Amino acid sequence: MNGDGQSPYVQDALRVSQLDASELDTELFELFRNEIRSVFKYFRPNMILQFSPEISAALRYILWHYSIQTADSTIGQKLLGLQYANDEATNRQEFWMTRKQKLLYALLTIGGPWLEERIDDIDDATTQKVHHLKKVWSLFRIFAKFYKIASLVSFLVFLCFGKRQFLTERLLGITAVFPRVQSVRQVGFEMMNRELLWHGFAEFLFFALSSINFRRTKNFLMKHLVPGTATSVAEQRSVADYKECATCGEFPFNPHQIGCRHIFCYYCVWSNYKADPSYVCPMCQKKIITADDIVPVPIKSTTISSPLS
Secondary structure, three states, rough: OOOOOOOOOEEEOHHHHHHHHHHHHHHHHHHHHHHHHOOOOOHHHHHHHHHHHHHHHHHHHHHOOHHHHHOOOHHHHOOOOOOEEEEEOOOOOHEOOOOOHHHHHHHHHHHHHHHHHHHHHHHHHHHHOEEEEEEHHHHHHHHHHHHHHHHHHHHHHHHHHHHOOOHHHHHOOEEEEEOOOOEEEOOHHHHHHHHHHHHHHHHHHHHHHOOOOHHHHHHHHHHHHHOOOOOOOOOHHHHHHHEEEEOOOOOOOEEEOOOOOEEEOHHHHHHHHHHOOOOOOOOOEEEEOOOOOEEEEEOOOOOOOOOOO
16 A cells, blocks of 8 residues: 555555564563563462453453554554554545454454453353353364464465555454655664674673583682692581581581581582582682592581571
């Protein structure tokens, strides 16, 4: 729809603009739904799940009322300067979405998803009283499957021709357009190159960080930068050694030893050894030869008392 006698200022919407608008709508819907879930996170676990279809339908209705109902465009389209135009318009007054099209849009985008989520519950509740409805709900499930297939075909056609991304738009005879002439944006190639370079570097950095063993790196630096003298005589321990983990510095929980005078929390020593088999004591550089070197510390009741006691 490039503009005829009805509306000479209308321009066809770009594919990327329509795709971006739908992504914005999806993200906005998920944002509202996550906020509602966070409000009810301290209630009973099944409370929010029990009414999830109704909550989603209510959110879709609110978004529809403040977008399609009032502005002939979704919120994502509004942000990108798009608007729905009526393909079957015969005069200027009917060029945008009619009231009938808006109501049918709400029926398909609000009522359809709600019925699809509630179909099993409705089937169980109604077929116990009216057995003939069992066939009706079976036909509806078949229709829903064909509708999804048709939506996929419609999207593939959209990728080819650039119009009507959703099957709903084809059924209602509406098309996303630019309601006014779009000015050409002048974007400097220097800025674009900088953005592309930064995004490429960021992706490489995320990939590289995920492959680095930070525990092994930390242990390597501690081993070579922090001086220490290995001690192997457990009898040299003082009362203070029993009160501090050599790794985390806290009171040792389930204390273990590796052959030196220092004490470790069970989790501290095993997590470091699993991440780095060449792990050494950060205090005296005592090395763990095998996993059998990690043994519990025999503590007498008169030796040390927990700070919690």
